[in-house]
Amino acid sequence: MKTRTTLFLSAALAGVIGLSCSKDSGFWDSFIPETDEEPTSAQINGYIFRPALVPVTPERIQQMKVPAGFKVQAFAQELGKPRILAVSSQGHVYFSDRDAGVVMLLQDTNNDGVAERKQTVATIKQAHGLAIHNSKLYIASVQDLYVADMNSDGTLGQPKLIKSGLPDGGQHPNRTLAFGPDGQMYYSIGSTCNSCPEPNALNATMVRMNPDGSNMKIYAKGLRNTIGFGWHPETKEFWGLDHGIDWLGDDDQKEEVNLIKENANYGWPYIYGEGKYNPGDRPPGDTTYQQYLQLSTQPSLTYQAHAAPMQMAFYTGSQFPSDYQGDAFVAMRGSWNRSKPVGYSIVRLHFENGKPVRFEDFLTGFLVDNNRSHIGRPVGVAVHADGSLLVSDDTNGVIYRISRQ
Template identity: 35%
Template sequence: MKIYDLNFKSITICALSLAVLSCNGKKEEGKEESTEAEETVSSETSLPLDRLHLPEGFKIEVYAEGLDGARSMAMGDDGTLFVGTRNEGVVYAVKDTNGDYKADKTYVIAKDLEQPNGVAFKDGALYVAAVSRLFKYQNIEQQLDNPQEPELIYDDYPGNFHHGWKYIAFGPDDKLYVPVGAPCNICDSTSVDQRFASITRMDPDGSNREIIAHGIRNTVGFTWHPETGELWFTDNNRDMMGDDTPPGELNRLTEVGQHFGFPFCHGGTVPDPDFGSQRPCSDFVPPVQPLGAHVAALGVKFDTGNMFPESYKSYAFIAEHGSWNRSSKVGYRVSLVKLDGNQAVGYEPFIDGWLDEESQEAFGRPVDLLFLKDGSLLISDDVGDAIYRVTYKG
């Protein structure tokens, strides 16, 4: 297998990982998962929200703060927001107990996990994805003070830490969807394991796992269209090809087994300099919308509520985590892809200002998106260690 892995960021992450992890991707001896809950109280924000720019009529506030490395989100039946992390190894539960849309209690549901980025909720149970394993916490909302030991429902995903963190969600078919990132910046990893660079799905008990899509370097966000039920997902393309290439991707899966290009083609039109000669871009499904190069598009959602103006139902909302390997930074915002049916007709910012263009310093990096029942939008931020809530009053 030919591998060109120049992602120096992974070296830094490995060196600075929690003490419970070693750089070979295995737990140190005697370090086990803990589900002991710890309760804290959120405080007033010191984040400079006045630097953020939103369309007229929209407002952004802090929903929860003090959640170190807050990433993927899932909402429980009783209003508990579950939040995964990556290098922190922790899963949080936050509660708004008085209905003011500000979380006032925070619990640590699990700790010492291997990059538990992914969280999903179904039938009273919390599902958590670590690098190679999936856990199920039954009746979790009744046990926030003292969660029981989780059930291990799957333990056979690759153990590679490079793109090993997983976003998970249940689809309209009641299957649990789990991606497997490529273990490299650029490589044909499927020669080692067909599951690399794919999206898989399985039954809630971990059985009947299957690959449904190929050629996906590193998706950290997907959702289902509220009208068609089709899977839409973001993908982060390779690094080290320059500031402005290749583009990121917003994709749409219409048939099981489709291939979206990695490592041969990026953004539907850009042949890879190392692998592009092996297969043409015409062999693959192009993105619905090429996104900015290196913006690191993660969470994606459609508006299914009744708070935002009706016109926003024709948009896909995307959390752009922001670049790390570009001469001037891009991303660090929530963007919109305007759709006409299944065709993209526009790509524009919705919220920006987390990045100071002059200093190139950022006080936040959006990760995941979640619409609440009242139609407001939650945004997680793993640098600001916060969850924001966006509302509209016209």
């Protein structure tokens, strides 16, 4: 059932009475003042639409769509709520289940495309982010960071706490991490809110630290919630997908593809998208919107608002055609803050000359019943050691495998 929520708010001198969206830049010039000396007034239509969850069946898996020459199958089922994926060079597949507080190991022992082995290898409250580095598995919870030795059979040694006291999660507790070409750990800390000035400078940032958790520094800021990120395998440039602000209408804020650079500011919560002003939050002190815009780095590419980008993986395997090399796959978990659902898919992010140029659907069919129901919301995406692509769904507890026919 769809619930429509119409937000109409007006503002007095020092407060915003409403949020707004418009593609007309003149609207922003007229209604979003640079100082508190003028009122702010804005209006939007806000929606909530959550497609119903229905069981996954063999028939529904068969109706899922992938490009010609590919096939999709269930790699493992009845997994709880699998989130982030990590795969070792030996083909050991790890996934986190934040709600259960575990890290699980899957293995396809007979190379038939289905995991026969399933084993709990770590128990950590709110475990989420996973990354493999130097034969160790790094595990991120909301405020803590652990590392465990990886044994030859895929099991883990006792996880060791290497970092604690990280910021509370608030609205965005899903920490993710990865290791860059420089051997340093990059760790995403989302905002605590939809749109607000953060009292803790670490929120809405990407931080960098040594593999042992020491020497943590803010690498980039103004990133509302960059769960999926990675480095282009050829250029080694650092790319991430940031979640846009909710309640700015069906088509704002679009999801952002950002080239993440050291000391850059990506605008949140004051500037979003292609330089738009957020009427809900005014820059602090005497700083004007225009001045803050000049300090902000704009996205390289955008995607449909509210699609909710999750894990991202550059394709480096050998199974897919050669033109997939250097492109990235992104799990779009799907909207709730929109009148018609978007996302609920895996998309291919095309790169040309090292730069992102367009998105293309790669795996669809999670939405069923004329988009009124769904069989899954993708979260994790990872390249298996055999070159296939793995995709996790945390609603029906399935990990899918996409391979060449």
